[in-house]
Amino acid sequence: MLLKLETERLTLRLANSNDLAHIHHLHSFPEVDQYNTLGIPKDLKETETIMLPLFDANIAREKYTFIIQDKTTQSFIGMAGVFPGKPKYKSAEIWYKILPQTWGKGYATETSKELIRFCFDTLEVHRVEAGCAVGNVASIRVLEKSGMQREARRRQLLPLAAGWSDNFEYAILDVD
Template structure:
């Protein structure tokens, strides 16, 4: 198994394991974190297990194209969220990132800290050219995070996200390896 660990000032990220199932199920079951997520709330823990098992198997591959990390606080090893990196076609040398933070940890700077760390990892370790992220236009928290880390809003996709509240537009963000990085941790 790959032993990738990223460390920030307050967090550490490692690839998810089956032992993370209970936390991931709780995270996916929160109505607050489901508001802007297309995954939906799982009907039971077995559904969550069926979702994360392919993620765990992908993390075991020699050449990972879809990284899924658990985010933990350094101070007490408490799980606070998930982070994903989906590597695209090698020719384009880019990836899309996503994250989900437990609502108990919103508005405390964790998402910004972790996204900065992932950007550094993607450019410095994975040698990517471009990192992309999208978020629903109503997701003000994620919009602030993506802009704070130096990502540029490049466009708006109309009614692309099937959310529980109905179809939502999505803002598309990106940062290039040549862009200045605002907040390094």
């Protein structure tokens, strides 16, 4: 479990069952759910059911779910992750979620850049992808500040709380 990534202000370490209360808290905000398809879990048990396979995937290094912490205080800031694709394709998908009270400080961008670096340098993929709902202007900005390019718009892909949403697909290549 000793995989730990560091940026100027943040530590990203693999999530485990001790983090469930923080994860549940993060997922309980309607503004965190607004452009995500997860839905707000009704109780901690539901969060646990969602998260247990991801904790197992962390141990197996099949997927990577990180807790984002303040590097100095270790306080919880959010979550982020990497889903590697099939080995032959040498690609991976990244995602991130930040506690609303810490939005606008550049944490998601710092996280996203580090995930991209991890994908290229450690996982040795050649392509990193991310998707976001077309209305999620903050996430669009994060992806573009991270150097990703918009490649596609998929229509009515996402079942959001407010209804169907189109999804933008972004990617960056190791040669970009």
